[in-house]
Amino acid sequence: MTSLSALILEDSKPDFELVAKQLRYAGFDARCTQVQTQEEYLARLDGTPDVILADYALPGFDALHALELLQERGQDVPFLVLTGVVDEEALVECIRHGAVDYLLKDRLARLGSAVHRALQEAEARRKRRAAETELSKSNRRFQYLVETTGAIPWEMDANTGRFTYVGPQAEKLLGYPVDEWYREGFWDAHVRPEDRGALKAQPSENFERTCRIRTAGGSTVYLHCALSKPCPDGAGNCNTLYGFMMDISELKSMQDSLASQAAALASSNEELKQFAYAASHDLQEPLRMVAFYTQLLSKRYRGKLDSDADEFIGYALEGATRMRDLLKNLLVYSRVSTGKPSMGLTNCEEVFGECLSNLRLALNESGASVTHDPLPIVNGDFSQLGQLFQNLISNAIKFHGVKAPVIHVSSSESDSDWHFCVRDNGIGIEEEYLEQIFVIFQRLHRSDQYSGSGIGLALCKRIMEHHGGRIWAKSTLGAGSEFHFVIPKERQCQF
Ligand code: ADP
Numbered sequence: 001m002t003s004l005s006a007l008i009l010e011d012s013k014p015d016f017e018l019v020a021k022q023l024r025y026a027g028f029d030a031r032c033t034q035v036q037t038q039e040e041y042l043a044r045l046d047g048t049p050d051v052i053l054a055d056y057a058l059p060g061f062d063a064l065h066a067l068e069l070l071q072e073r074g075q076d077v078p079f080l081v082l083t084g085v086v087d088e089e090a091l092v093e094c095i096r097h098g099a100v101d102y103l104l105k106d107r108l109a110r111l112g113s114a115v116h117r118a119l120q121e122a123e124a125r126r127k128r129r130a131a132e133t134e135l136s137k138s139n140r141r142f143q144y145l146v147e148t149t150g151a152i153p154w155e156m157d158a159n160t161g162r163f164t165y166v167g168p169q170a171e172k173l174l175g176y177p178v179d180e181w182y183r184e185g186f187w188d189a190h191v192r193p194e195d196r197g198a199l200k201a202q203p204s205e206n207f208e209r210t211c212r213i214r215t216a217g218g219s220t221v222y223l224h225c226a227l228s229k230p231c232p233d234g235a236g237n238c239n240t241l242y243g244f245m246m247d248i249s250e251l252k253s254m255q256d257s258l259a260s261q262a263a264a265l266a267s268s269n270e271e272l273k274q275f276a277y278a279a280s281h282d283l284q285e286p287l288r289m290v291a292f293y294t295q296l297l298s299k300r301y302r303g304k305l306d307s308d309a310d311e312f313i314g315y316a317l318e319g320a321t322r323m324r325d326l327l328k329n330l331l332v333y334s335r336v337s338t339g340k341p342s343m344g345l346t347n348c349e350e351v352f353g354e355c356l357s358n359l360r361l362a363l364n365e366s367g368a369s370v371t372h373d374p375l376p377i378v379n380g381d382f383s384q385l386g387q388l389f390q391n392l393i394s395n396a397i398k399f400h401g402v403k404a405p406v407i408h409v410s411s412s413e414s415d416s417d418w419h420f421c422v423r424d425n426g427i428g429i430e431e432e433y434l435e436q437i438f439v440i441f442q443r444l445h446r447s448d449q450y451s452g453s454g455i456g457l458a459l460c461k462r463i464m465e466h467h468g469g470r471i472w473a474k475s476t477l478g479a480g481s482e483f484h485f486v487i488p489k490e491r492q493c494q495f
Helices: 013-025 038-045 063-072 088-096 105-148 169-174 186-190 193-198 249-301 307-338 348-358 360-366 382-398 456-466
Strands: 002-009 028-035 051-055 079-083 101-104 151-157 162-166 207-214 220-227 240-247 344-347 369-372 377-380 406-413 417-423 470-476 480-488
Touching: 002 013, 002 038, 002 105, 013 028, 013 105, 028 038, 038 063, 051 063, 051 105, 063 079, 063 088, 079 088, 079 105, 088 101, 101 105, 105 151, 151 169, 162 186, 193 207, 220 249, 249 307, 307 382, 307 456, 344 348, 344 382, 348 360, 348 382, 360 382, 377 382, 377 480, 382 406, 382 417, 382 456, 382 480, 456 470, 456 480
Parallel strands: 002 028, 002 051, 051 079, 079 101, 369 406
Antiparallel strands: 151 162, 151 240, 207 220, 220 240, 344 377, 406 417, 417 480, 470 480
16 A cells, blocks of 8 residues: 555545545555645645645635645645636646646546556656756766866867867966867967877877977977777767876976986986096006105115104005005996996806905915805806905905804895805994995994905995895894895896
8 A cells, every 4th residue: 555645725524535535445545634724735735745636726725826835845746636617727727837637526536546647757756856966966076077177178079180178277278268279270280290190090099198289378388198099979980089188297397307317417427437437547556656665765764764764654654555455446346337247147156166266365364164055157247246255255254253254155046036145153243334334435443453445345236236136234243244135037237
């Protein structure tokens, strides 16, 4: 049973009961309310009945007036007119004012089906209104999104190249009124000739291009244009192109300035490298002179001047020797930085063997024991990898503790890299210095404690950069250090 709240405008009690009975008879679980005056009617409308059945003429109130009141309030309640006598004109007037049907009181058998139909129509209207509200909400949402962001939507006739729509933001961006965009030839007139084809191409997939367009003010704007895949119309033709444009001028000028900064940096870096090489190379000759004559002074005049003079000559000799070592190392560093590594298959067993033979004297003097895992063939520069091993092993010998150095070189592999580790049992390094030691000239000790120039690890780092790999250290102060480095298996030489 359909539940129904019916508002019945009727002055006659028997007629009211007849209508109520008829509704129940038609299968409604009807709650019927009788009203006779305008006040009662308005009060009951607040409860929003499902249907209104109105006697055409009540004393002092009638169906037409009741209809007008209903419409004034904007309520969509099915309104049916009941009449005892047919007055065609009046009834047409009621229908014109929104009544859905009229029935003769002596033919109420039709009431049930008329109310059913009116309810169904009202429900359909309600659904349509809800759909329309949703649609216009969604339209507003999309319109707001599309027309207020920096991405300007556009639509173009693919055959004529004429814009058929552009977002209103276009006017602000380029200074041309939207109407001007719609003129034939607008694009060609304002876009750089070499960029004109960008929007006209009929791509099979989405694609993106950058175009340069002149603004009304005469400046040039870089537009990033995204073009959607052509969308076929009902007849299967792709006559319309759609896309978005975005002003990327700021991004472009940032990119350009980054690129020119990078170029300037690269060239000043190159100059610095050349300078370091030339300086360390050219300083060697005057240094040789200083060392030679200081040695001569020492040979000829030792014991002949006073004891202070002997001491001073000794300091000068020591200084010259230290400077010679420093320049030698700086030159090696400079050569590695400026030179091009000669990459090739390099047998690390051979590299390591050569390194040990170069260090034979230091190994024997310190009583060091060196062991190693089988070492692989890698893609690298033989001489640079030799320098790397030599620096790490000689540091492991140099920075030993009270015990004789025990050094082990291990090697493992992953899918992409070779991983090496040089481990020692030396004095170790405090954790806070583990990165700093790879910076050129950074030493943790005075030269009267441990000799050196602070270039060795910086060189190792540079060599790893050339091989597309990396190097890092782990250590426990007083217990030893580990120097790890990885070399990629794929050939990737960077310098
Ligand atoms: P140098 O050995 O000429 O001082 P490096 O660049 O080779 O320069 O090393 C920088 C610093 O790192 C060293 O002065 C030392 O303090 C520390 N260091 C390097 N290797 C080790 C090591 N195996 N054990 C302890 N300290 C080390």
